[in-house]
Amino acid sequence: MISEAVHAVWCRELRRADLADDDDFFALGGDSVVMVRIQGAFIEELGVEVPMDQLFLNPTVASISAYIESLGAVTR
Template sequence: MITDDVRVIWCRELRRDHIADDQNFFALGGQSLIMARIQGAFADELGVEVPMDRLFLNPTIASVSAYIESLGPTAPPHRT
């Protein structure tokens, strides 16, 4: 499930044990450098490109997961 994958990435990058679906990225101490790492992790681990403006507009696990799901099926990234 995409929500679980997003939560794993957010917890790792924000250094938290758990983040609820509705917790705001910025209220958790998130800032642009962490957001850039999350953006890279989405591309590397989920195979999806999420533009930075979409991350700002979707600052919760629930909202960014819904955005990613709205993009349709994604292929896993190619490993070289």
């Protein structure tokens, strides 16, 4: 499931274990460096390239997961 994979990436890259699907990336301390690492992980682990503007527009696990699912992506 995409949301589980996205959640795992965010937890790892933000170094947090207590993320909710509606927690805001920026409120959790996310910055551009972490965002680039997340973008790379999505390419490597999910096989989907998420443009940087979409990461800004979808700052929660739930919203970015929905965006990725709208692309028809499937986890590997």
